Amino acid sequence: xxxxxxxxxxxxxxxxxxxxxxxxxxxxxxxxxxxxxxxxxxxxxxxxxxxxxxxxxxxxxxxxxxxxxxxxxxxxxxxxxxxxxxxxxxxxxxxxxxxxxxxxxxxxxxxxxxxxxxxxxxxxxxxxxxxxxxxxxxxxxxxxxxxxxxxxxxxxxxxxxxxxxxxxxxxxxxxxxxxxxxxxxxxxxxxxxxxxxxxxxxxxxxxxxxxxxxxxxxxxxxxxxxxxxxxxxxxxxxxxxxxxxxxxxxxxxxxxxxxxxxxxxxxxxxxxxxxxxxxxxxxxxxxxxxxxxx
Amino acid sequence: xxxxxxxxxxxxxxxxxxxxxxxxxxxxxxxxxxxxxxxxxxxxxxxxxxxxxxxxxxxxxxxxxxxxxxxxxxxxxxxxxxxxxxxxxxxxxxxxxxxxxxxxxxxxxx
Numbered sequence: 001x002x003x004x005x006x007x008x009x010x011x012x013x014x015x016x017x018x019x020x021x022x023x024x025x026x027x028x029x030x031x032x033x034x035x036x037x038x039x040x041x042x043x044x045x046x047x048x049x050x051x052x053x054x055x056x057x058x059x060x061x062x063x064x065x066x067x068x069x070x071x072x073x074x075x076x077x078x079x080x081x082x083x084x085x086x087x088x089x090x091x092x093x094x095x096x097x098x099x100x101x102x103x104x105x106x107x108x109x110x111x112x113x114x115x116x117x118x119x120x121x122x123x124x125x126x127x128x129x130x131x132x133x134x135x136x137x138x139x140x141x142x143x144x145x146x147x148x149x150x151x152x153x154x155x156x157x158x159x160x161x162x163x164x165x166x167x168x169x170x171x172x173x174x175x176x177x178x179x180x181x182x183x184x185x186x187x188x189x190x191x192x193x194x195x196x197x198x199x200x201x202x203x204x205x206x207x208x209x210x211x212x213x214x215x216x217x218x219x220x221x222x223x224x225x226x227x228x229x230x231x232x233x234x235x236x237x238x239x240x241x242x243x244x245x246x247x248x249x250x251x252x253x254x255x256x257x258x259x260x261x262x263x264x265x266x267x268x269x270x271x272x273x274x275x276x277x278x279x280x281x282x283x284x285x286x287x288x289x290x291x292x293x294x
Numbered sequence: 295x296x297x298x299x300x301x302x303x304x305x306x307x308x309x310x311x312x313x314x315x316x317x318x319x320x321x322x323x324x325x326x327x328x329x330x331x332x333x334x335x336x337x338x339x340x341x342x343x344x345x346x347x348x349x350x351x352x353x354x355x356x357x358x359x360x361x362x363x364x365x366x367x368x369x370x371x372x373x374x375x376x377x378x379x380x381x382x383x384x385x386x387x388x389x390x391x392x393x394x395x396x397x398x399x400x401x402x403x404x
Contacts, residue, residue, distance in 0.1 A: 107338045
């Protein structure tokens with residue numbers, strides 16, 4: 001029987017702490033305990049089924065580039081341990097704790113403090129990353145527009161239409177996530193200001209949007225390959241494989257530098273630099289092949 | 295901004311400051327609050343950590359000792375913190391006095 005399990009958990013949004021807590025408690029009740037979170041997904045190990053309470057916290061200074069926890073984060077963990085919570089794992093600004101007590105004191109007992117901690121942490125990673133993806137998606141889609149005006153017939157039968165729509169869908173996904181989070185933050189601030197609690201997030205529709213967009217991307221890529229021929233299919237396969245290879249190598253490099261106690265800034269610089277050079281070389285290579293071979 | 299933020303104190307803020315009239319290590323405050331309130335008020339470790347940071351930023355408490363490795367910080371109340379605590383005490387007293395006056399008035403009217 002397998003004693004390890006790996007799940008992508010694409011339906012869990014980074015900021016939806018309540019849903020993550022519920023999900024992990026359900027997994028523990030089924031005999032699967034979270035071990036760690038990697039770029040590819042969530043890793044579980046088999047353990048006796050047990051009723052456990054999970055808490056998801058966000059720590060502004062947390063980062064996957066840190067070589068170990070900074071002192072401030074270590075102190076935070078010590079406070080939690082003193083209250084009966086054990087750190088399971090960290091993932092960027094997210095920290096996941098577990099308690100075996102029947103009714104543990106929650107890690108956050110004041111909604112206002114919790115909300116502002118979430119807001120500060122999301123500003124560090126989630127929001128800038130999402131905004132970059134929205135701008136990139138719109139920019140790439142927009143770059144295809146001149147082709148549409150110059151040669152509408154050729155545009156519809158060429159790669160520009162498909163590429164433009166694919167990037168537009170990327171922008172839609174990240175716009176939905178960012179918009180949903182910002183609306184939740186504003187409404188929760190209002191509720192907390194009036195003496196209430198943070199509002200529930202209801203992110204299941206975001207997961208549905210993700211699935212629909214993924215299906216749309218596959219249909220678009222398949223359509224492009226059918227229309228443009230088998231050579232394009234080969235190029236797309238190389239592009240997708242290269243994309244995942246780039247991600248894997250980038251994560252490996254980051255973990256390698258972290259294990260060697262390289263400072264967070266140097267690690268970030270080297271890792272992002274490597275990722276950018278690899279992506280540039282990959283797309284440049286494919287474009288060069290397409291221009292010279294066809 | 296911080297003054298405005300702490301113009302009134304929540305119950306948890308009040309008890310954290312009350313504990314810090316004597317120098318106290320951050321992690322011990324949770325137990326002290328529980329002891330002072332006979333278990334009625336529990337401060338979560340995350341809330342405690344972030345409130346201590348905010349209090350330091352607002353000058354209401356100060357760090358007095360940093361243990362090995364920069365962790366295990368201890369804190370104590372500053373003059374500004376004592377004033378905030380006293381103001382909150384006055385506010386609560388006025389609230390209690392208003393309550394008594396209204397309830398007594400109701401009793402007299404009945």
